[in-house]
Amino acid sequence: MQRLARAHAFFRRTILVILILILIPHYVQRWTDDRDRGLDDTIKALQADGTVTAIKVGRSFPIDKDTFTAESVYVTPKQIAIAFTFHTKQKKDVWSFPAVSLKLVMPDGQALDSHDAGVNGTSWGSTGIVSFELPDKAANHATLVYDLYDRYGHVEIPLTKAGEGT
Amino acid sequence: MNRNRIFAIVEWIFVLLLLLLVIREDIFMPGSVTPEQAHRLSESGFHYGPSTIVRKVEVPYGKHRVIFLGTYKDWFSADTVIKRKGGWFAGGSVAGVKIDRSKALSYSYGGSSDSHSLMLWRFFGYVSDDRIATVELLLTDKETGKLTPMRETITNDRMFLFMWEEKNGSHEWQAVRGLDEQGNVLYEQKLG
Numbered sequence: 001m002q003r004l005a006r007a008h009a010f011f012r013r014t015i016l017v018i019l020i021l022i023l024i025p026h027y028v029q030r031w032t033d034d035r036d037r038g039l040d041d042t043i044k045a046l047q048a049d050g051t052v053t054a055i056k057v058g059r060s061f062p063i064d065k066d067t068f069t070a071e072s073v074y075v076t077p078k079q080i081a082i083a084f085t086f087h088t089k090q091k092k093d094v095w096s097f098p099a100v101s102l103k104l105v106m107p108d109g110q111a112l113d114s115h116d117a118g119v120n121g122t123s124w125g126s127t128g129i130v131s132f133e134l135p136d137k138a139a140n141h142a143t144l145v146y147d148l149y150d151r152y153g154h155v156e157i158p159l160t161k162a163g164e165g166t
Numbered sequence: 167m168n169r170n171r172i173f174a175i176v177e178w179i180f181v182l183l184l185l186l187l188v189i190r191e192d193i194f195m196p197g198s199v200t201p202e203q204a205h206r207l208s209e210s211g212f213h214y215g216p217s218t219i220v221r222k223v224e225v226p227y228g229k230h231r232v233i234f235l236g237t238y239k240d241w242f243s244a245d246t247v248i249k250r251k252g253g254w255f256a257g258g259s260v261a262g263v264k265i266d267r268s269k270a271l272s273y274s275y276g277g278s279s280d281s282h283s284l285m286l287w288r289f290f291g292y293v294s295d296d297r298i299a300t301v302e303l304l305l306t307d308k309e310t311g312k313l314t315p316m317r318e319t320i321t322n323d324r325m326f327l328f329m330w331e332e333k334n335g336s337h338e339w340q341a342v343r344g345l346d347e348q349g350n351v352l353y354e355q356k357l358g
Binding site: 005008009012013015016019020022023026063064066088090091092093094095098148149150151 | 170173174177178180181184185187188191192193196197198204207208210211212213214238239241255256260262
């Protein structure tokens with residue numbers, strides 16, 4: 001009887017150990033994949049342009065079942081850079097967010113194409129930063145537009161901190 | 167209940183929980199079971215489609231790729247899925263290309279290579295002009311100068327797909343043509 005109990009315990013624990021050994025490398029890899037890869041460096045690189053005004057945005061729009069969020073905007077004397085996150089519910093075969101297709105539309109109607117975008121894939125979607133050249137006419141806000149195929153979304157982006165003039 | 171029994175139950179609960187995690191994380195099956203499923207996920211993961219599949223083509227060079235020719239509203243695509251360890255995966259070309267209705271035919275192309283020096287090309291498109299019965303792609307061999315035309319008859323789905331494998335850069339692309347039933351050239355676009 002005791003022998004049987006011991007065999008039972010051995011069997012149970014073997015399964016437990018095997019499962020743990022399968023899961024640990026998976027989660028370690030996911031953790032290393034998800035670590036912030038260079039967004040901070042990109043933001044530091046913006047300082048080469050001169051004074052950087054960082055403004056928190058935190059506004060979202062849905063694309064199908066997923067969510068695009070403009071997290072913050074960095075305005076420098078040379079460019080406007082927008083940091084974003086993209087959260088997706090789909091787990092398999094998700095493409096990196098096509099950030100180059102984003103446009104920044106100014107209140108006077110000028111549409112700026114992105115001139116640079118960096119996107120990192122994560123287990124839950126993507127994070128990235130997309131930058132635009134300065135518009136011809138300065139404004140205190142603009143609209144970030146996603147318009148690809150028949151999907152459309154937009155968010156209002158402040159370009160000056162509250163209380164400052166244009 | 168004695169202590170051993172409680173231990174055993176707790177450990178079985180852990181086993182169950184971990185098993186659920188293994189299944190949820192798709193550790194053993196990171197891909198899809200069928201090429202169709204991978205194709206659908208590839209499109210929804212790109213926020214395009216779902217396209218109408220007009221043709222499913224197994225790539226003859228190695229049995230690891232399937233191309234789905236399809237249209238969605240004003241776009242056409244040749245989404246490719248690849249079989250690897252763990253199932254079928256998105257393999258590129260998911261993005262739809264706009265159909266230019268002012269032109270007799272719209273086309274797009276792309277290449278991919280599997281490690282060695284061979285390049286797999288696909289040249290595909292959508293025919294808007296219904297007088298076009300045949301689409302012809304003209305390539306010449308760079309070494310011999312020999313012309314190798316590829317032809318495809320256009321059916322109701324209006325799409326065409328040419329595939330070929332070549333040593334990188336061994337062919338010169340000449341033109342794509344649309345011919346009517348009598349063989350007259352209705353449309354010609356020089357390439358390369």
